[in-house]
Every structure is written in C-alpha cells, then in structure tokens.
C-alpha cells in the first residue's frame with residue numbers, strides 16, 4: 001500500500017471518530033452465524049482456497065542439515081518433510097504404503113532411514 005493511501009485511510013478513520021460514526025460505507029452487510037460453523041462451507045473453502053494453491057509447510061531453515069526431518073499436517077493429512085543427503089528438501093505422506101500406519105511419531109529429528117513401526 002502506498003503511503004498516501006495509508007494516510008488517506010487514516011484520515012477517513014479519524015473522520016469517523018469525529019462524526020461518531022461506526023462505518024465508512026453507508027451500507028452494511030451481515031453474515032449469517034451459520035456461515036462460520038458450517039462444515040460444508042469449511043470444506044468448500046479448504047478445497048477451493050487452501051488445497052488449490054501451494055502451501056508453505058515449513059521454512060527451509062527448519063530442515064537444517066542432511067537427514068533432518070519434520071512432521072507436519074496438511075489439511076488433515078500427515079506429512080513428513082525431509083532433507084536428503086543431497087541437500088534437497090522433499091515432502092511425503094507420513095503413512096506406510098502397506099497398511100497406512102504412521103511412519104514417524106517424533107515432531108522433528110535427524111534420521112537417514114525410516115521403517116514402518118508396524119511390520120518393519
């Protein structure tokens with residue numbers, strides 16, 4: 001935002017105080033309470049907004065060396081973030097392909113290999 005625009009908005013807000021008014025617009029709208037607690041709306045917004053665009057799961061510095069890992073969660077899916085020997089960061093589902101057991105329970109650490117705790 002440009003400095004002049006910021007100053008203009010602040011002047012408008014100060015004008016509200018002087019007029020003892022609550023709103024900049026002459027018209028107000030309301031949102032139904034149901035919009036805030038609707039599972040359907042929540043899922044729709046999660047799919048339409050968050051699942052449709054890249055999401056930052058961690059800062060690169062959080063994987064601070066080869067074989068470092070972080071456990072995370074993305075829209076309810078367990079994720080495992082790793083930095084390989086080659087320095088490349090990668091993301092996997094933190095789920096065994098055999099029967100879906102969670103592979104890593106620790107929040108973070110340094111480990112070169114992972115094996116499933118259920119059937120190894």
Ligand code: FES
Pocket residue numbers: 096097098099100101116117118119120
């Ligand atoms: S569930 Fe992981 S090896 Fe079977």
